[in-house]
Amino acid sequence: MSTNRLGELLVREKLISLQQLRQAQEEQRKSGKNLGYALAKLGYISDGEITNFLSAQYRVPAVDLAEYEIDPDVTKLVSREVCEKHKIIPISKSGSSLVVAMADPTNLHAIDDIKFLTGFNVEPVVASEQGITEAIERSYNIGPSYDEVLSEFGEEEVGYTVEQDEENILELERAAEGAPVVRLVNAILLNAIKKGASDIHIEPYEKALRVRYRVDGVLMEEMQPPMKLKAAIASRLKIMSSLDIAERRLPQDGRIKLKMGKGREMDFRVSVLPTIWGEKIVMRLLDKSNLQLDMAKLGFDPKPLADFQWAIGQPWGMVLVTGPTGSGKTTTLYSALSDLNKVGVNISTAEDPVEYNLPGINQVQMHDEIGLNFAMSLRSFLRQDPDIIMVGEIRDFETAEIAVKAALTGHLVLSTLHTNDAPATISRLLNMGVEPFLITASVNLVLAQRLARRICSECKAPFNVDHSALLDFGFTEEQLSRAQLMKGTGCKNCNGSGYRGRVALYEVMRFSDHLKEMVLQGASTAELKAGAIKSGMLTLRMSGIEKILAGVTTTEEVGRVTMGD
Numbered sequence: 248m249s250t251n252r253l254g255e256l257l258v259r260e261k262l263i264s265l266q267q268l269r270q271a272q273e274e275q276r277k278s279g280k281n282l283g284y285a286l287a288k289l290g291y292i293s294d295g296e297i298t299n300f301l302s303a304q305y306r307v308p309a310v311d312l313a314e315y316e317i318d319p320d321v322t323k324l325v326s327r328e329v330c331e332k333h334k335i336i337p338i339s340k341s342g343s344s345l346v347v348a349m350a351d352p353t354n355l356h357a358i359d360d361i362k363f364l365t366g367f368n369v370e371p372v373v374a375s376e377q378g379i380t381e382a383i384e385r386s387y388n389i390g391p392s393y394d395e396v397l398s399e400f401g402e403e404e405v406g407y408t409v410e411q412d413e414e415n416i417l418e419l420e421r422a423a424e425g426a427p428v429v430r431l432v433n434a435i436l437l438n439a440i441k442k443g444a445s446d447i448h449i450e451p452y453e454k455a456l457r458v459r460y461r462v463d464g465v466l467m468e469e470m471q472p473p474m475k476l477k478a479a480i481a482s483r484l485k486i487m488s489s490l491d492i493a494e495r496r497l498p499q500d501g502r503i504k505l506k507m508g509k510g511r512e513m514d515f516r517v518s519v520l521p522t523i524w525g526e527k528i529v530m531r532l533l534d535k536s537n538l539q540l541d542m543a544k545l546g547f548d549p550k551p552l553a554d555f556q557w558a559i560g561q562p563w564g565m566v567l568v569t570g571p572t573g574s575g576k577t578t579t580l581y582s583a584l585s586d587l588n589k590v591g592v593n594i595s596t597a598e599d600p601v602e603y604n605l606p607g608i609n610q611v612q613m614h615d616e617i618g619l620n621f622a623m624s625l626r627s628f629l630r631q632d633p634d635i636i637m638v639g640e641i642r643d644f645e646t647a648e649i650a651v652k653a654a655l656t657g658h659l660v661l662s663t664l665h666t667n668d669a670p671a672t673i674s675r676l677l678n679m680g681v682e683p684f685l686i687t688a689s690v691n692l693v694l695a696q697r698l699a700r701r702i703c704s705e706c707k708a709p710f711n712v713d714h715s716a717l718l719d720f721g722f723t724e725e726q727l728s729r730a731q732l733m734k735g736t737g738c739k740n741c742n743g744s745g746y747r748g749r750v751a752l753y754e755v756m757r758f759s760d761h762l763k764e765m766v767l768q769g770a771s772t773a774e775l776k777a778g779a780i781k782s783g784m785l786t787l788r789m790s791g792i793e794k795i796l797a798g799v800t801t802t803e804e805v806g807r808v809t810m811g812d
Contacts, residue, residue, distance in 0.1 A: 253282055257292065262300060267291045283376055294375035301373045307352045310338070312378040314704055314747075316740045317386050321345070324365045327387040333357035336374075336382050343367060348374040348382070384507065385441060424486075428479045431472065432487070436505060436530075438469070440513060442742070445532055445573075447515075449484070451477050451525035462742075463700045463749050464573060481519070481526045488517040496521055503530070516600065535603050539578065540585040546751035548793065551694075551785065554757045558692035559583045559661070565654040565689050567641075569666045570696045574808075575751050576663045577602055579696060580637060583661060584608060587635055596637040597624035613639070625649040629658075638662040644680040651681060654689040667810065668787060669693040669756035670775040673766055687763035695754040697787055697808040699800045703741035707733050712802065720802055721788050733798040750799050752790040752809065757782075 254268045263271075263286065274285040286292045295311070302309035321337045324345065330336050334350040335357055345367035349357065352371045361369050374382075435458055439447045444460035456477050458469045472480065485492045488501030503515040514533040519526050539545060542552060558566045566583070568576045581603060584594060588607050599613035599621075609631075611624050621638050622645040628636050629649075640663050641647045654660045666672045672693045676686050709731055717727055735745025756762070756779045765778050780786065785793070791805030 253297075256304065257286075257297070257300065260300065262296070263291050287377075294377050298373055298375045298378075301352060305352045305373070308372045310348055310372050310374050312336070312338070312348060312374050312382040314740070315382075316705075317382060319386065322386045324367075325361060327383060329360065329364065330379075330383050330387070333360065334376055334379055335361070336379050336386065337361070337365075338372070338382075340367070341370070344370045346370045346372060348372050348379055350374065350376040350379055424483075425479070428476065428483050431476070432480060432483045435469075436503075436513075436515065439530075439532060440507075440534070443748075447528075447530040447532070449480060449528040451522065451527065453524055456480075463744075463746055464698055465700070465744075467742075467744075477525050481528060484517060484528055484530075485519065488515075488519075490517070490519060495526060516602075533602055538581065538603055540582045542579075542582045542586065545575075545579065545582060546794075547753055548785070548790065550783070551753050551755035551790075554692060554755045555583075555694060555753075556586075558757065559587060559659070561659060561691050563654060563657045563659055564691035565650065565660045565662065566691055567662055567664055567672055567693045568696065569664045569669065569672050569693065571665065573698070574696050575698050575749075576696065579694065579751075580661055580663065581605065584635070584637060587659075592634040593632055594635045594637070595628045595631060595633050596639075597621050597628070598637075598639040621646045622649055625653065629653060629656075633658055635659045635661070640664065641676075641679075647676060647679050647681050651685050651689045655685070660689075666695070668776070669695040669754045669784070670772050670779055673775060674772045683766050683769075687758075687766050690758045692758055693756045695756075695787060697752045697791075698749045699752055699791060699794065699804040699808050700744075700746035701748040701750050701799055702733055702801060703735040703738060703745055703747040705740040705747075706736045706738035706745065707798065708736050710734050717802070720806070721792055726792065726796060730796060731798070732795060732802070734801050746804070750794060752787050752794065752805070754785065754787045754790060756784050 254272065257263045258265055258268055267286070267289070271282060271285040271289055271291065274289060275282055283294050283297045286297070287294050298309045301307070315338060317336065317338045318340065321340050325337050333354060333356075335347050337345050337347050339346045345361065345365055347361060347369050349371050350373075351357075352373045358369045358371065361367075435447065435449075439460050442460055442462055444462050445464075446461040448457075448459040448461070448466065450457045450459070454474070456472050456474050458472065459466045460469050482492045484503075485499070485501070487503045490499045490501045498521065499519045501517045503517060505513045505515065507513060516531040516533060518529045520529075542555070547555065558564070568579050570576050584596070584605060588594060588605070593609075594607070595609045595611065597611050597613060601610045601612050604610065613619055613621065613624065621640065621642065625636065625638060625646065626649060636653055636658055638646065638650055638660065641650055650660050650662060664672055664675055666675045672695070673686060673690070677683065710733070712732055714727055717730065722730065735741060737743040737745050741747040759782055761782060762775060762778055765775055770778070776786075787809040788805065791800070791809050794800045795802055795805060
């Protein structure tokens with residue numbers, strides 16, 4: 248479908264105005280992307296709405312490819328080049344018909360091409376162009392299976408019988424550069440991307456070598472390569488991360504940048520730790536294309552979102568985000584920064600490490616070994632004419648003191664702390680030595696968060712739970728009257744876990760005058776919490792219960808990531 252034809256249809260159906268179409272076409276000319284991308288970027292209509300519109304217009308089913316598990320046998324029938332040329336991807340087979348997702352279901356030339364190439368009848372379904380592009384990346388970038396790679400190793404290959412300290416470095420380099428080892432490591436990295444893992448763990452033990460992926464916050468075993476490959480795999484990853492393969496007694500940190508075609512890059516942050524049985528390697532996957540910066544999609548309920556946007560919209564003061572490692576604090580701060588990132592403001596961040604590069608923001612990487620820490624960076628920022636400052640973490644009194652002073656002298660300061668909930672953050676600052684009157688004068692809002700796994704949309708089913716157990720969990724009688732709990736039964740889409748993806752739970756404590764007065768009077772954390780709830784704050788457990796009632800997650804997940812109130 249030509250851009251003009253799609254634009255005319257959307258205007259005719261009053262989904263966008265003529266003026267909006269003109270602006271989107273201008274944006275399209277600048278970016279070189281499709282019209283749907285331009286309309287979505289300008290906020291006029293989403294990719295999903297365009298897909299649903301085309302589905303209704305041409306009476307063709309619509310699919311969300313991000314949630315669809317594409318049959319790998321089917322993608323072998325059509326080459327990547329043909330898919331990219333026609334903006335299509337085959338997704339499943341039914342008898343003599345091939346189900347093909349298309350950005351333009353009226354493209355008869357593409358349908359004829361696929362019929363000729365495959366010999367199948369074509370059943371078109373409509374999907375967004377962006378979704379098809381991402382599905383092509385996922386489906387055609389898959390490496391060989393582990394069994395295929397491991398079958399290439401001969402019995403005599405890479406079998407080290409000497410003690411680790413005696414291993415020959417030249418021998419290690421030769422083994423690490425051997426084609427089977429290279430393919431095996433590539434397969435481990437690519438499969439982690441395909442499964443949406445956030446971390447890869449490669450762990451040596453006395454009689455086993457184990458590879459695990461962290462998917463949706465939970466570790467699961469992926470494979471057990473032969474023990475004889477332990478040194479070769481470690482060396483290969485160290486070569487890719489530009490680390491010293493001869494150093495096996497000290498921890499090392501590096502980075503791998505993997506190019507995946509179509510301009511997409513994936514970063515892996517690599518940490519190597521010597522253990523008694525060899526080097527354990529952990530890699531954190533940093534995929535900027537999957538960074539969700541739209542606050543409405545992170546899991547905020549309307550009132551907490553309004554409070555958070557109010558706080559980051561203030562000209563000065565502190566906004567603190569708290570939660571354990573891996574609870575999504577960085578994503579929340581990055582979404583706030585991307586919201587605030589305008590030509591008229593100067594934003595500086597001190598991070599350890601810098602996880603994602605954000606255009607228009609001055610990001611500084613910490614280096615403790617040369618004295619560049621959060622406190623030193625903060626002092627330097629104040630001489631750089633800043634409007635907004637983000638500090639990766641407030642760990643000590645010195646950093647807290649400078650952050651508070653910055654907030655009191657006309658700057659908006661965003662930072663994180665490690666505490667269990669929002670009210671405990673105030674006690675943490677007091678314990679660090681910050682005076683109560685400085686806290687009440689500087690803090691605008693404290694946000695605590697956790698990530699709970701979402702129920703898989705493909706195998707979601709209702710189930711019943713004993714009401715007394717739900718009352719003990721924290722449900723009210725009113726909530727029980729409308730509670731229809733859901734859970735995943737396990738399917739191919741979620742690898743049998745019943746969960747796919749994650750949703751954030753938020754506890755947003757706006758620092759009202761009443762709470763400030765309580766702090767000045769020396770109220771305890773429990774009293775502060777009770778005062779905040781009275782003012783309308785939803786605790787993490789309450790926020791989780793709302794997500795359970797909405798059928799998004801389960802009591803097990805909310806119980807796992809929150810404390811009982």
